[in-house]
Amino acid sequence: MKAILVDDEPNARSLLRNLINDHCKGIEIIEEAPDVKTAVKLLNKHAIDIVFLDIEMPNENGFALFDYFENPTFETIFCTAYSEYAIKAFEVSAADYLLKPISISKLQLAVEKAIKQQGQNQILQKINLLKENITVNQLQxxxxxxxxxxxxxxxxxxxxxxxxxxxxxxxxxxxxxxxxxxxxxxxxxxxxxxxxxxxxxxxxxxxxxxxxxxxxxxxxxxxxxxxxxxxxxxxxxxxxxxxxxxxx
Incomplete structure (x- = not known):
């Protein structure tokens, strides 16, 4: 499966690339992107299966990526340092996430889950639900x-x-x-x-x-x-x- 890494921090991308290469067989990292606009170009250029996506980035946060795709076909694994409440929002929204610093076992589980979910075509529903839950003080x-x-x-x-x-x-x-x-x-x-x-x-x-x-x-x-x-x-x-x- 082909993947891209989207994170504004080069060190974070390098660490994640090494973890994936060492512990996630069958995942090929095609490219890296420091921001959403670069990620959009890569997704339009390549047939990508999984996007590892940071949320808090300059100019546009990670959620903005989905504004560029009417029917995204790629699975998304968020990489985040969010608070405990936000993690609950991820979980009730069924969105895959990795909490920084990233653990190997959780990375492997997230990848396995993303592979199984391919083709379910509920990505936008999950993302919209996540955005709704994460921007209020009470789960919706x-x-x-x-x-x-x-x-x-x-x-x-x-x-x-x-x-x-x-x-x-x-x-x-x-x-x-x-x-x-x-x-x-x-x-x-x-x-x-x-x-x-x-x-x-x-x-x-x-x-x-x-x-x-x-x-x-x-x-x-x-x-x-x-x-x-x-x-x-x-x-x-x-x-x-x-x-x-x-x-x-």
Whole structure:
């Protein structure tokens, strides 16, 4: 697979080139670019499979690259030194990224994932979702991996996440998605998001979607779809304190 490196720092490009050459068999680096405009010329000149793209660059940031292509056919792996929140934005947007300084194992995983995703034609959707999530202080949408690609879902539409072994059911009022991720992964992604609370080892709920909190005969939550979810005994006091912040 043919690749280009896009980064305004020569040392960063040199380091990444060496890591790829030493640890990613089957990846051939064709060219390097110090900015977006040079990268666009290279992409128009060569049939490129993967772009390793820095985000914070002078003049135009990495996202500007996608303004030049109506239907990009290349996979993108972002190389970034962004904050913890921004990393969550990458993850819920299903965008491949490498956090600087780059580790060999994560580089190899990102390359493997990019190879598998080739031809899914959802690159612009992922990039637009990433830009939307990364420019606000609260995640807006999540990309859910499905057998045939990705489903893009507004986070505010989610009623709750329900654990099912190594899988998780993502429930809305109209749909139910089975995702090959443990509920712990969704819990970690949404840590610090005041809309969600892990009320039980099997349930992560959107508190804005609760119809009724019943404290009699055990603590339970009623949702718009009729589902009754228990609040675990060890979570009750913490949940009561959490709810009190939004009570009138």
């Amino acid at each position: 949408k999540i990309a859910l991996p499905q057998a045939d690609g990705l489903t893009f879902l507004k986070i505010e539409d989610i009623l709750y996440f329900e654990a099912d072994g190594s899988y998780t059911h993502v429930i809305t009022n109209t749909e139910k998605y089975l995702i090959s991720k443990k509920i712990k992964e969704f819990d970690e992604l949404l840590q610090g998001d005041s809309r969600f609370f892990r009320v039980h080892r099997s349930y992560l709920v959107n508190i804005q979607m609760i119809l009724k909190y019943n404290k009699k005969e055990g603590s339970t939550l009623l949702f718009e779809n009729g589902k009754v979810i228990p609040v675990a005994r060890e979570k009750k006091s913490e949940f009561d304190e959490f709810i009190s912040r939004i009570s009138v």
